[in-house]
Amino acid sequence: MEDLQLNVPLLRRRVPNLTVAAKAAGLRPATVSNLCTGKIPVGRAEVRTLVILASIAGCTLDELIIRGNGRGMIETGIKVLDLLAPIVRGGITGLVARPGTGQMVLLAELLNRLGKRGYTTLFWKPKEEGPGIEEVVEEADGICLSLDEAVHQILHFREEHDVILAADRAIVLSGEWYTLKERIKEEGARPLTIFLVDPRGEAVDVEAPYGPLDTLIRFDMELPTRQLYPAIDPILSTSIILEGAQLESAHLAVQQRARKVLRRYRELRPMLQIQGADKLGEADRILYHRGERLEAFLSQPFYTAEPFTQRPGQWCSVHETLEDVKLLLDGKADHLNAEELKNIGRLPL
Numbered sequence: 455m456e457d458l459q460l461n462v463p464l465l466r467r468r469v470p471n472l473t474v475a476a477k478a479a480g481l482r483p484a485t486v487s488n489l490c491t492g493k494i495p496v497g498r499a500e501v502r503t504l505v506i507l508a509s510i511a512g513c514t515l516d517e518l519i520i521r522g523n524g525r526g527m528i529e530t531g532i533k534v535l536d537l538l539a540p541i542v543r544g545g546i547t548g549l550v551a552r553p554g555t556g557q558m559v560l561l562a563e564l565l566n567r568l569g570k571r572g573y574t575t576l577f578w579k580p581k582e583e584g585p586g587i588e589e590v591v592e593e594a595d596g597i598c599l600s601l602d603e604a605v606h607q608i609l610h611f612r613e614e615h616d617v618i619l620a621a622d623r624a625i626v627l628s629g630e631w632y633t634l635k636e637r638i639k640e641e642g643a644r645p646l647t648i649f650l651v652d653p654r655g656e657a658v659d660v661e662a663p664y665g666p667l668d669t670l671i672r673f674d675m676e677l678p679t680r681q682l683y684p685a686i687d688p689i690l691s692t693s694i695i696l697e698g699a700q701l702e703s704a705h706l707a708v709q710q711r712a713r714k715v716l717r718r719y720r721e722l723r724p725m726l727q728i729q730g731a732d733k734l735g736e737a738d739r740i741l742y743h744r745g746e747r748l749e750a751f752l753s754q755p756f757y758t759a760e761p762f763t764q765r766p767g768q769w770c771s772v773h774e775t776l777e778d779v780k781l782l783l784d785g786k787a788d789h790l791n792a793e794e795l796k797n798i799g800r801l802p803l
């Protein structure tokens with residue numbers, strides 16, 4: 455059954471004396487309280503109860519009930535991420551990059567895309583200035599400069615929207631992240647999804663720079679040398695969602711095939727550069743070229759990069775990405791040159 459939850463923070467704010475109001479409206483206070491704590495699942499509540507609750511809160515049923523509070527993926531419309539390292543709703547994503555590989559560009563783009571999809575995006579701005587930070591500021595719905603401000607804004611916005619918080623990895627090192635988590639803990643609240651970045655590029659050399667993550671986005675140094683952006687490492691970037699059973703099996707199957715081809719392609723690349731393509735066997739040659747096409751196809755124009763790429767940003771739904779990648783892996787794009795697949799949205803078949 456679909457995972458449903460009561461929007462408790464919204465109810466509390468709209469109806470400060472919930473028990474009294476519920477009773478006056480003909481509801482049993484115990485039922486309301488059990489619904490708020492999750493003891494009674496929303497799916498088992500009577501429709502009449504929910505309708506009355508919505509009416510005393512002066513909101514719609516859609517606002518009262520939070521859908522899918524489970525840890526599903528958040529679609530970004532960015533092919534490489536949705537396919538290989540899906541963002542986990544309510545989870546933590548860490549970006550690991552050397553300077554200059556476009557980490558802040560990706561962060562600004564994620565805020566832009568998720569903002570358009572109805573998430574409220576907050577940026578807990580790092581203390582020091584740095585490249586790309588202003589671009590992220592421009593994309594965020596709200597800026598916070600301290601722990602108190604972050605807590606305040608999260609509590610305020612999440613009554614009505616899912617909140618995305620982007621922050622410097624420094625908040626994990628300072629312990630502020632743990633305090634934040636404690637202070638926003640509340641039954642029935644919408645999940646907070648976090649992106650942690652490393653503006654100083656120090657995380658690359660640390661074994662577990664963020665502690666446990668739900669999604670790891672690792673940037674690659676070589677992709678930018680071939681103008682392939684976003685420069686996300688397709689092998690080392692990953693998500694816990696790929697390990698659990700939360701993804702549809704069709705997604706997992708395409709993702710595993712894609713990773714396998716890309717891994718082999720990456721092994722073959724240096725060999726091929728030294729020995730030439732003739733030395734490869736037939737099977738490896740086909741695989742190499744499919745890997746090359748797939749790598750090119752996973753580059754994509756960003757909305758926020760339009761001023762410097764002169765290309766309109768592209769949104770590709772997960773469904774479209776899976777369909778196109780599968781066609782490519784099945785050899786349906788073998789007649790196309792990898793160059794033609796760079797920086798586009800859908801497969802031009």
Ligand SMILES: Nc1ncnc2c1ncn2[C@@H]1O[C@H](COP(=O)(O)OP(=O)(O)OP(=O)(O)O)[C@@H](O)[C@H]1O
Pocket residue numbers: 551552553554555556557558559560585586587652653683684685756759762763
């Ligand atoms: N997604 C992208 N699309 C097009 N060009 C990009 C993209 N990402 C990065 N670039 C190019 O690479 C350059 C390098 O990125 P930049 O040095 O600005 O990295 P950053 O995101 O600011 O942060 P960091 O240096 O921490 O990685 C950008 O100025 C831009 O020219």
